[in-house]
Amino acid sequence: MQQRIVIVGGGAAGLALASKLGRKFGNNSLVDISLVDKNTVHIWKPKLHEVAVGVIDQSIEGLQYRDHGLKNGYRYIRGAIEQCDPIAKTIQLAPVFNDEGEQIIAERHIAYDTLVLALGGVSNSFNTPGAEKHCIFLDSLDSANVFHHKLMDALLQLNETQDQLSIGIVGAGATGVELSAELHHVIESVKEYGYQNISKDHLDINLIEASNKILPQLPEQVSARAQTVLSKLGVKLHLGVQVKEVTKEGFVTSTGDVIKANIKVWAAGVKGPKVFESFTQLPVTPRNQIDVDECMRVKGLSDIYALGDCAQLILPSGKPVPPRAQAAAQMADRLYANLCLKMKSQPEKPFEYKDYGSLVSLSRFSAVGNLMGNLRSGDFFVEGHVARLMYISLYQRHLASLYGWFSASVYRIAQKLLRWQRPKLKLH
16 A cells, blocks of 8 residues: 655755655655645745845745656645644645636645644744734745845835835844845945945844844854944844834834834744644644654654644753754654654654754855854854855755755756856846
């Protein structure tokens, strides 16, 4: 009997898992691998802020699921999951509509023998009034494109009026910090493309963080160095500031002050996708994550797994696996090995998280981070060109998980050649 493995979510974890399983079992008639995603294109989530400002073009950097599935042994199914029935062992996909709002694919039910939920996480507004209405949540390709369109319109207007473009970002984690730096890079670069009346003096970036430092999850030295770079760029840092409401004009703080912003971004906190609220037959946490055991099995079920930011896995230390790209990649590797063991009727092994440190890109201005793990005892600080090269190597590792090392290297060279012939900024 054919074993049907259905993976829902084509992010870093789900796509890496589908790729590895597909390459191993794609020619095996007894195993069918399917990847379900509502999008047709994959962009590595840590690069979404680069799509947002136009530093990279999704037509070059994006991976087409259907083409990739053909070459890597899995089937791509377009759709958004609406419900999961663990008794009938089916998932329900929402209808698909075209740009005119016409239904082109009806609601469907997909049967599975093994289900993997890898939907990733979304920004957590913490029920802040007005946040959902007025802010862009930079956690998907669609939202990155929305930001890009708003930014292009604002730059066009700014070139005519020489007014002030104010951008407010809530959350000084990696996304908020990297976005702030990339925006300054873009402002300095647009003159080359005919925006002669724009300078960095026209850009007003407000980075708002409830903690008393930026990059609050990282060591003090990394945070302090990144803060120095951003301050030199002119980013206005609002540390220890709580946002109690978002309005059309800007962010209202707990002290009643208003931080004005033409474009508003919410990049604070992580929770599971909203659709999990309707998964009444699965153990869903208050943060909309699926509760899993040490082998990433959904608690109480042996044939459903969850991994990445949409899963809550409590480590032996008592802390949950952090919502980071390296954690998602490690979970995909472990689950791939466990599913192979399961097919051989061998016991699965628990997931062990290894923290190799963190790297933050500050556009062309710098990069900072801390490295740890097998490199030496403890951790140490890196910045500048060394940190930048290491940051780039993380993306190369991600590509290798999708294509294999040789194909990933060829793919990367092809990307570089295409970029050489195309504009440095996507201005349309």
